[in-house]
Amino acid sequence: MLVPSLVAAAAMLFSAGTFSQEPIRVGAFLAVTGPAAFLGDPEQKTLELYVEKVNAAGGVLGRKLELFAYDSGGDAEKARAYVKRLIEQDRVDVIVGGSTTGETMAAVPLAEAAGVPFISLAGAVVIVEPVKKWVFKTPHTDRMACEKIFVDMRARGATKAALISGSGGFDKSMRAECLKVAPNHGVQIVADETYGAGDNDMTAQLAKIKSTPGVQAVLNAGFGQGPAIVTKNYRQLGIKMPLYQSHGVASKQYVKLSGDAAEGVRLPAAALLVAETLPANDPQKKVVTQYKKAYEERFKQEVSTFGGHAYDGLMLALEAIRRAGATDKSKVRDALEQTRGYVGTGGVVNMSAQDHMGLDLSAFRMLEVREGDWALAK
Amino acid sequence: MIAQTLLSGLTAGAIYALVALGFAIIYNASHVINFAQGEFVMIGGMAAASLVETGLPLPLSILLSVGIAVLVGLVLEKLAIEPARGASVVTLIIITIGASILLRGLAALVWDKKIHPLPAFSGDAPIAIGTATLLPQTLWVLGTTVVVVALLWWFFNRTLTGKAILAVSVNRLAAELMGISVRRVLAVSFGLSAALGALAGILIAPISFTSWDVGVMLGLKGFAAAILGGLGSGPGAIAGGLALGLIEALGAGYLSSAYKDVFAFVLLLSALVFLPNGLAGRRVAERV
Amino acid sequence: MALPLVLTNNYTYEIAILVGLNAIVCVGLNFLIGYAGQISLGHAGFYALGAYGSAVLSARYGVYPVISVPLAVGGVAMLAWLVGKPVLRLKGHYLAMATLGLGVIVSVVLANEDWLTGGPDGMTVPPLFITGEKAWYWAVGAVLLLTVWLAQNLIDSPRGRAWRALHGSEVAAAAVGIDAARHKLAAFVLSAAIAAFAGALTAHYAGFLTPSKASFLHSVELVTMVVFGGMGSTLGAVLGAAVLTTLPQLLTVFKEYEMALFGALLMLTMIFMPQGLVPTLEKLLAAAGRKAE
16 A cells, blocks of 8 residues: 555656656758758757757746757749648647748648647748738748838938849749839849849949949848849959849858958848947847857857747747647637737847738848958947 | 959969869779869868967978878778779779768868868968969969979879879779889879878968868869869879869859859860760770 | 658658659650650650649549549640650750750740749649558559559560560661651650659648659759669669659768769769669679579
């Protein structure tokens, strides 16, 4: 009689001290390898790091987190197969992923059909416009980047701008958005050049732009190594007009690749890149400094805005689960939509039924390259 | 603008020529199309970039990187090509494709998936020539290619090893009967091609950077250049490479930059239709 | 066919369906590579054209998918016929390069004409009348069986024998009166049409399409499946498709080592089984059979 009750008591004590319930399953499909690897790699590292941290701090609602992350290689068909796997086989409660727009759009019908909250980490505005019930996103849209740049151009007195972009999905999408919204800000696009994905010389296109009458500023809507080559060619040709880049190259790598040529280049980016120089009363200061420190300490690598988007995605999901009090997918979805005043690395998030991204133009900061580092533009 | 376009076309053409030479040399010795040729370019550039980043001086990094690529080439020949000696053409193609996937996978593990620059050999200050501006690195690319081609000509026509390689490509059996070690010829060919590829990668890295997957497209274009020039012909490879680079640049500058890659292949297809053996290729005799 | 007993959820069904679709393309490609002895490093181009053809017709021009699929296939067949005539005069590596070039051209055009194709980010495709994983599984299975039946019948027909003669030696075949050009073209067009059909089906199944379907890497994947399974063997083509489609899914556990492992496996199997999987197994079984006597 004594032994069984002792064993029973021990078992109960033991289980009380551990997570005795079902873990919360977080699914992710990211472009960890392939051409979009510098998106997916920091995203995966961030998710792994913070799932670990959250578990160490006790999990969410007393439950452990379990991460299922797959490498889509940036390929939409592979992504589809993995999303199916996440939904059907791994039975995840929420999906945070989709490094590129292509992969995300391939996954959207699956998430919608299965009713699983899906927070995308990709940039194009088409992900949340028109609004889809189960799909959200954390990064700023390419349209917002265009608008931020045009506002800054006008502030510097430029009304005629030239556009140069590459042939990738990101480039094309942003170029289309910029052409659309330029008139709203009183900016006229007087030149529109393009280059190919693997091109190593854009001097021809830039020479054309330089000789366009009336041009006052240049916007490079690009991603990857193209913008760095454009920047170098820009200086090589001795062009003095202001050069703007996109948030797609908001990374130290771009500065490293462009070398001295990047001095004075401006682009819209998340406050994460200038975490140390933010004033103490900036609402984002605490979050970005803490994320930057944790990431750089663990991975010995420069922090990236893309990793920041993954952090925001994960935290938003967990916050919503906390507020919903359960992992019931409908409740979590509703809670996500009701997110207000969440301070992330990308900005302050206020979602609504019509806005599944929740950021406004103030979430973007205009940065400038000064002496090889990012600084807030005056 | 024409001067600028021609310059950029020549630069790209020189790189394609080096890669195409690599294809030609290996094909001549073994009748194998080495789809992993592009990866030698990648290894050269990435090794140099990472060595420089650890603090080694540029010239030493370059030498070591070429050495590493040569080593990889020799290992590839030993482990993958030799065991599969009698296999069909298509099988050999698949093996080299597997090798290129393996090398890329290893590159992503050994280094990383980021884009890396290489410091320009003699600085970034642009040189003005008339209406065009030129990067000093471009002069390095063109100059080195000329020197390399000259060295290869001397090697193939004046040294015993070089002549042995040519002998094997003309008639392997006869060469063996004359006492030429085909094994050695194969090894030297692979090593040489790897060195050429690596050099190309190192020369171009200061201009257009390098990364773990930079080899795929370059390999493809180099292959196209080799075919255009006539498979197995050294001078053909060089001509093919330069032609490809120039047509691409002219097409991108004057017609459509979005379709740059297409020009190269359209040119290739039309050329092949009229010249089924390439610009300088030999007619392949078919045994019944 | 007994697979449904093993397949537990939609994800595994999806893999099975993808295997089936790839197998259809491979059986068709096998006519060209295995039987007629030609090379095509650009077959993904035909596949993607079939897919985009049907997708664009149904998504942008409101054509019913049931009609847009055959229209797309017919269009691709005609294109293959037009393009094949000059291109098939080339031999060996030159032919490989020409087909490679064709594939790249298709891929670039699809990525650039975004007003029509949605560009590199892809486009959504309206569904076919078949709904649900299981229905698709049976549909694809049926098409695969049909294709295999076609293959078996062709092999023993005069056309099939002509192909095999071509594979052995074109000169010798011509000496016996076989019109090489006509038969090569037939193999080319047929395999292109089959690839286009599979492509269109995939587009409607997945509901989404990107230009990477036409990429050189995809063409290489298809050729690899055929050669890996065993050229000249229909069963080999199916098996090759099965193994190489499921392998990446299985290798995901190795995360960052996945690519290196895949390449290594590919190399090793081709080095030690240069004929491909099925012929090597057949030889082993035959040898074992002889030992037993």
